[in-house]
Amino acid sequence: MKRSVISAAVVGLILAVFLVSIGFSPVSEKSAVAKLEDNIVEQQVQQARGAYLAHIGNCMGCHTGQNGQPYAGGHILETPIGTFITPNITPDQQTGIGLWNEEDFWRALHEGKGRNGDLLYPAFPYTEYTRITREDSNAIFAYLQSLPSIQQQNPPNQIHFPFNFRPLIYIWRALYFEQGIYQPEAGKSDEWNRGAYLVQGLGHCNACHTTRNPLGASQGEILGGGQLMGSNWYAPSLTSLQEASTSDWPIHEIVQLLTVGLSSRAITTGPMAAVVSQSLQHLSKDDAHAMAVYLQSLPKTAPHSRGIAPELTEEVDRQLQHGHKIYETHCQDCHGSFGQGAPGAYPPLAGNRSVTLASPINVIRSILYGGYAPVTASNPRPYGMPPFAHILNDEEIALVLSYIRNAWGNRGSIITSVQVDRSRKGAQ
Ligand code: HEC
Ligand code: HEC
Ligand code: HEC
Numbered sequence: 001m002k003r004s005v006i007s008a009a010v011v012g013l014i015l016a017v018f019l020v021s022i023g024f025s026p027v028s029e030k031s032a033v034a035k036l037e038d039n040i041v042e043q044q045v046q047q048a049r050g051a052y053l054a055h056i057g058n059c060m061g062c063h064t065g066q067n068g069q070p071y072a073g074g075h076i077l078e079t080p081i082g083t084f085i086t087p088n089i090t091p092d093q094q095t096g097i098g099l100w101n102e103e104d105f106w107r108a109l110h111e112g113k114g115r116n117g118d119l120l121y122p123a124f125p126y127t128e129y130t131r132i133t134r135e136d137s138n139a140i141f142a143y144l145q146s147l148p149s150i151q152q153q154n155p156p157n158q159i160h161f162p163f164n165f166r167p168l169i170y171i172w173r174a175l176y177f178e179q180g181i182y183q184p185e186a187g188k189s190d191e192w193n194r195g196a197y198l199v200q201g202l203g204h205c206n207a208c209h210t211t212r213n214p215l216g217a218s219q220g221e222i223l224g225g226g227q228l229m230g231s232n233w234y235a236p237s238l239t240s241l242q243e244a245s246t247s248d249w250p251i252h253e254i255v256q257l258l259t260v261g262l263s264s265r266a267i268t269t270g271p272m273a274a275v276v277s278q279s280l281q282h283l284s285k286d287d288a289h290a291m292a293v294y295l296q297s298l299p300k301t302a303p304h305s306r307g308i309a310p311e312l313t314e315e316v317d318r319q320l321q322h323g324h325k326i327y328e329t330h331c332q333d334c335h336g337s338f339g340q341g342a343p344g345a346y347p348p349l350a351g352n353r354s355v356t357l358a359s360p361i362n363v364i365r366s367i368l369y370g371g372y373a374p375v376t377a378s379n380p381r382p383y384g385m386p387p388f389a390h391i392l393n394d395e396e397i398a399l400v401l402s403y404i405r406n407a408w409g410n411r412g413s414i415i416t417s418v419q420v421d422r423s424r425k426g427a428q
Contacts, residue, residue, distance in 0.1 A: 057140070058204075074152065085154065109130070110137065110179065127207070195290035209225060209237070210225070211227070221301065225238070235271075246292070246295050247297075249263075249296065258283065276376065349410070351408070355404055389424070
């Protein structure tokens with residue numbers, strides 16, 4: 001031990017004498033080696049920043065096929081205009097973006113253009129990524145270029161006529177695309193602006209949480225809620241008090257919902273659980289706080305379609321009682337006799353806005369196919385909801401759902417077996 005310390009000191013001394021003899025002075029200008037080292041450190045810092053930002057943008061979620069290699073593309077996106085198969089964005093020169101430079105990459109994120117100038121379809125949410133700064137775009141690019149190259153050919157999209165004619169996107173863009181980096185709002189705090197930048201840009205919350213017209217363009221109020229393209233999921237309004245506004249939540253509960261996927265008031269499931277586990281759980285403490293501050297401040301709005309609670313006729317009462325029986329047999333063990341749930345394990349159904357949403361498509365899916373809260377570092381093995389598609393028929397599912405939408409102070413429309421049947425047939 002001692003001997004090694006002495007020999008290290010001797011080597012150090014010899015090295016110092018050598019450096020002085022070649023004119024090296026620690027206080028003079030940096031040597032070429034030191035500069036190189038600085039560059040490498042700078043590059044690594046930029047790549048690490050890019051890795052973080054790529055998580056928040058969930059680039060991997062869309063650019064990785066099922067059981068495929070990360071970022072090598074092949075993820076299937078169903079939309080009303082056809083099926084997209086996402087491209088390979090690893091640095092492979094033939095099949096990925098290995099020949100791209102920072103400028104090309106910026107044009108893709110900011111302007112929605114491919115390397116050869118082709119217009120990209122807005123299934124790639126550049127409509128939101130356009131708000132990202134150049135610096136953040138460069139960092140994401142540096143990170144992607146540092147990944148292992150994976151050779152995987154991009155299969156062609158299967159877009160229906162006439163939408164398969166790319167130049168048509170010109171018209172779409174003229175109508176719907178507003179290009180531009182996020183501009184901080186004067187009079188708001190830095191933290192609020194950071195939250196807005198993340199929600200409106202990289203987080204692309206609007207890509208799901210806003211109603212889209214048949215051409216896939218966001219329509220109507222920002223974050224006002226909408227059905228996901230090509231799927232049986234409704235992303236609730238983040239502004240409506242009846243849906244998923246968090247304006248009356250304390251900040252720490254919003255942070256918890258975003259980063260763990262469950263709070264005492266709500267639980268994320270389906271596509272939102274994927275967003276939490278792939279993306280939002282990686283938010284830094286400061287960024288999660290900033291996002292929560294912004295979400296809490298969103299304007300409060302009236303629901304854009306209020307669920308019609310039933311009049312309590314004798315027929316309705318009979319249905320609800322029947323539903324109650326099914327609930328006692330199949331649901332009560334987990335969700336409790338008062339719909340109170342069990343903290344951290346089973347969500348409450350009483351006072352749960354997801355249960356009474358005007359659009360019942362999410363709850364119908366929950367019963368048919370079950371589901372999980374997201375897998376996150378702080379909740380690695382979430383409790384699951386079993387599927388009932390083979391246990392209960394359409395009529396029974398409609399009855400139990402009508403019951404939970406109208407028990408314990410909940411008020412929501414009656415569900416019919418036709419709606420359940422539609423979900424079974426249209427399920428993706
Ligand atoms: C909702 C799914 C989705 C997400 C999230 C997404 N992309 Fe994409 N991306 C696509 C689709 C679809 C295309 C192809 C569009 C087309 O064919 O016109 C695409 C195309 C691209 C292209 C052009 C590739 C080429 O070969 O022309 C780049 C670059 C790209 N994405 C980078 C990113 C980055 C970086 C992120 C994260 C910040 C990201 N994408 C997130 C769906 C997505
Ligand atoms: C891929 C589509 C998609 C994206 C992107 C997305 N969401 Fe969601 N979100 C959904 C769906 C679907 C639901 C309904 C399921 C549920 O309640 O978990 C939902 C539910 C929610 C809820 C309500 C949870 C509850 O149960 O009350 C909040 C809050 C939310 N999202 C916030 C966000 C924020 C903030 C972002 C952006 C950082 C975002 N979402 C991005 C699809 C998405
Ligand atoms: C074994 C326990 C268990 C049983 C039995 C069970 N659930 Fe669940 N349920 C869960 C868990 C865990 C979740 C949260 C996971 C998720 O939402 O994906 C959940 C979620 C839900 C949700 C979605 C809540 C939300 O906020 O998104 C509804 C609605 C629901 N259950 C209703 C029912 C009904 C109705 C029954 C009976 C037909 C039932 N559950 C039976 C455990 C259970």
